[in-house]
Amino acid sequence: MTQMILAGPLAAPEMLAVLGCAGDPVDLPGQMHGGAGAGIGGDWPDYQPGEGRVAAVSVESTPQLLRYLEVMGLSPLPLATGEVWGFGGGEGQDWQPEKAALMALTAQAILTRNKGDSPQHIRARLTRIAEIAAAVPRAAFGPQPQTHLPPPDPARVEIRSRAEVWGGYFSVEQLSLRHRRHDGGWSDTLSREAFMSADAALLLPYDPARDEVLVISQIRIGPLARGQAQVWMLEPIAGRVDAGEPPEATARREAGEEAGLQIGRLYPLPEHYPSPGANSEFFYPFVATADLSGHRTGHGFGVAGEGEDIATHILPRDELVTLALNGQIQCGPLVLLALWLDRHADQIRQDPAHPDARQGGDLAGT
Structure with missing residues (x-):
């Protein structure tokens, strides 16, 4: 074992615990900038000497620490106090201490479940690993159904x-x-x-004034792998919940990415597992008010870097329900959203909040 100085995010108590480290504080004058995504797929903060103090600690190296540094591709920064680990290029917003808990969950996942993978392979997957790790506290502190079931134990x-x-x-x-x-x-x-x-947010935009909805379509690997001829599916807007992002924010972000749409008030449906027998994915579905008067059926949406090629479709709510009931919609979550909206459309139209929602209202009622 060798003595090493860890600073910034690496010196957070949550990270020290996962890395099996303990030691003595080190006086490190200066400031950190950037690095909000450190340890979860983004850059690490940079270090600027001067006024202020940066958290730092001197520890003895552990196998967990050395493996983590290798996976992250970090290099030491030579300073007057010695070589200091925990700094990078400083891109993005400033790192905050509340990020440490998610960093630690991600580090734990890396150290316990990816032992055979190369550091480069893990680093390339780091965002995905962090998204899955971020679901752990939501699962632990979310609803725990008990009706007709054994007590959660x-x-x-x-x-x-x-x-x-x-x-x-x-x-x-x-x-x-x-x-x-x-x-x-x-x-x-x-x-x-x-x-x-990762957990996912799903969204069905609904225009109460026009009684219309917006759905999307894109190619889907599941039907292709199963052997179905029709591999393009009508679906709701949907996307993975980014690490540290609330599902409501995901729904709003995905509305812009997949449909070029700004949504108003969100109406949550029951959260659920679509296939709990073999899949950890957990859904946060929403219906949202939206002004669809300036939108038309089209294509060219999605994030090009993720290989998305998405078309949007605007149709009357009654048609959506008919398609759901006659088998023309094979995406289960869209069937659920269509039937829920069919039951609650009158209430949404009578909701005094929905006209304001077209100007980007709050999440009131979610």
Whole structure:
């Protein structure tokens, strides 16, 4: 083991705990700038000498620390106090201490589930890993259904091993576990794979004045892999919840990216797992008021860097419901959104808030 100085985000108590480090504070005069995405896919803060103090600590190296530094591709900065780790180019907004908890969750995921991957491969996937890690506190502190179910109790499940067996655009983990049966006994040890994905926000824009909706279409790999001839799907606007981003903000951001649309008031539907038997993905669906009078069916939307080629379709609400009920919509979440809107459209039209929502109203009522 060697003595190392960690500064800025690396010196946060949450990070020190994950990296197995403890040590003594170091007096490091100066300031940090940028680096809001440090450890979750963005740049690390840069260091500027001068007035102020930057949190720093002198620690003995650990295998976890050395692996993490290798994955992050960090290099030490030579200063009068010695070589200091934790600084980079400083791009983006300033790093804030509240980012440390998500950094630590992401670091833990890297250190425990990606041991066989090269540092370069993990670094390329860092944004995706952070998005999945960000779902952990939402799952832990979100709703825990109990009606007709056993009480939520971690002691009812014994996870014997857990490892990532594939990591790319998505991730697949293999778990070995046993669980309490309904008769009170224990199950046999089970081996199961889980498709790991970030949480997602889904959005159906609705114009109460015109009684119209906007949906999108794009190619989908699932139907293609299954062998279906029609691989373009009518869908709601949707996107992954970025690390540290509220689902409501995701819905608004995706409306702009996938439809060039500014939305107003958000009406949340029940949050849910679309396929809990094998998929960790969790949905936050919304209907939102929008002024569709200046929009027409078209194409050319989406983020080019993500390979998106999206078309928008504006149609009467009644047609959407008909398509959902006659099987012309095969995207389950859009069926749910269509039927929910069919039940609540009158209430939305009578909501006194919706005219103001066209000017970009608050999230009141969400």
